[in-house]
Amino acid sequence: MPTVNEKFKGLGKKLYQALPEDVADANAALARAFGQIKNIFDQTPQTVGTTAKKLETLKGLDLLDNSTAKLDDDTINFYKNTLGTGSGANGEMLLVDLLGTAAGWVVSDELNAETARLQELDKLGEFDLLQAWPEPKEYDRAGNGLYTVLYYHWVDDAYYTPIVNPFDPTDITPQWTIPANITSTYSKRGVYGSKAALSNAVTELVNDEIERIANKYPLHAAQSRAAYERMALHIQNEKQNWTKAAMNPETTIAGSKTPVNYMIQNLHSIGLDTSLGGSAWIFEQLADRTTKGGQAIIGAMREGRNIERLAAIGIPTTGSLVGLPKTTEQATLSSSEYTIQEAKDQTSL
């Protein structure tokens, strides 16, 4: 008689009063073994046996660790760290991870919050050195702020002071000059050999001034950094996700109507996706509520959700129009019916 593994000793204790202990233990162990098969309770030995004979195992696939169903670390890490980069709580990809900026995802809240912070500091006069633009507005006013200088420089090219060869008007040496009378840029006054060089000189002063403000208002500055990093990161991720989704706005065909048709005819379904950052939210954000069409887009999504809710209790909605993919008019096709004469002609005597 075969010996039952010691690990199972005592497992069949309830049967000890009647059966040999080994037999009792083996029965209990076998019951546990079968008990691991899902829905085994609804099966018969015949159904299980017949199916089990045909099942395939991983025999020969030695690179798969069959000692456990656990995933290898490299597999887990790939999904968690490489693939699971979406904004969902567990890294799930949200629709806004590809289309969110247009709907205001992340950017609207962050920009609005930043606006409030900036306005607060503006009232305190902290931006005066940057934005001063005294009247009458001239590029070389002594009181011009740093941003004002940059404006005149890039928009109007106001500091372009080329040297023209008096003997050859076509011989021009380009140069740009920061007037010495502008207080804010006094330290950078002088001539620059390129437009970029002058700009860089001024932006250096801007950075110094912004750093001063940041040091004075560290909380505002930190919140600003966090907000702008979130926006930049979101936009960067969107662009990266576009590539993964084979979405390239630069090459998307313009002027096509088929996608629009399908999109509109799917508004009911689009409205059903009420997940975080999903299509219902995006369409609500994109819909122009100032137009009838925009309101109808939102209305159609609500209609879709209602259709599902009503269907759940067996109430059909009315109002669906008959929309056919083809006209009901029939084309005239070539005849396929033989006449009597044609039939006779085909028949040999």
Next chain:
Amino acid sequence: MVCASAITSMIMVAGAAALQGQGLGVSSSTTSATTSSTNSFAGMSALKSAQTAASTSTSIASSAGTNMISMGGLSFPGVGNAIPIGDQLNYFTSLGSNFSGMTGLVTDQANSIMGVDLGQFAQHLGSAEGFVASQNPYITAIGNYATNAVVDYTKDAIITGAMSIVGPALPSWADDLLAVGSIINFGDLKSFGNPIYLAQNMQNTTGGLSVLNDALRTVGLDPSAVGNVLRTTDIDTLSNMTVAEALGDDGLTFYSQNTLNTPVLGGLELAGASQGTATGFAGLADIGSGISDTFSSIGTGISNTVSGVSNSVTDFFTNVSAPDLPSLTNTDLTGSPAPLNTPVLGGLELAGASTGVRNSGTLGLVAPDTGFMKAIYDAMGYVTDASLDTVQSIFGSSVKGVKSMQDLLDPSKLFPNSYDQLTSLPPGMTAADFSFKQAQGLLNRPTVGPDQPLNVRIYSD
């Protein structure tokens, strides 16, 4: 994109707008936010104009371009409408080459998504929806992975619906399983190996226990009483009862004591009859009708010396009429104990009745305090040869190499081709209150501790 839904008037209105490029556009919240930011302080507007102008005349990769859109980027980016530049953030290579500060970047991005017309946006939507729908199943699955019970299984177990847990050589135990017919019932796994359950299973299949009758009588159990309790009492309860508890006086038509109390039939003293009443003997007629079988069985297990007894006994009981029974009531029929191996019927010695004594008019081999389960199991030991074939026929089984019905409770006999590769969960690795019907995760596996082994072989080498 999912399939198109019903065309409603609402859809028609929306369609009329969309096909004319109306109704959808960059969110008003986005445009409002960028506008507000641009107007947050007077100088911001000038800066943004400068940035925009710079973007048309210089590359952002140039120092001037970079500087123009990153002023205060590391300290207070909002003041400079800057794209923040950090150690891990290298946006300039990924955000394109023509933008003007953060607000310009946001506007460009939003416009790219919406496209130049809604046809472009609809295509972007389709691509995005497809990507999200195809990617998330992996991500959500890995998120659930840590708490998923399947981690305790082998990969083979997963792809075979845990059948490889029973035994990796699937065809082998499958063949065995096909041969067991309905001997085992997956609907009641906890009753595996329980002889009471097997008897009940047979009764349920055939409507009675006829093929077991002889064997039951052989061990001293009344088949009809056994049949009754199998129909009316659950197996768990019966499994913890003695024969006396399970069958009561009525069912103890056949029970035994440790000594043969001078059993007498046909003029012989009836051991134990002192307990008998009219009620106690109510089944005598039945007993009489079945007694020939009883002694026939006894003969196979005891001795050929009982040959011919059956007729005498049958005659005896046939002649016992109910009105006579009260005369036996309160009559001490118990005489001096006689050796067990000397039961006598009608003056014949029943050689071989080695372990039991009869009560209530016939013989039995088990004591009343014997476990009911054991009594049934013992009875199954007497089901052999043709009777065993009948049993297999009832169960639709074709188990080879079994010698008695007891073997049908032995996994090593039921699974002759595969028993030595069967595996299971050892005790101690599962919750104390193991419930087979507690489906955990994908499969019926109970909770398994992190340091506990997976399935181990049921039989040692």
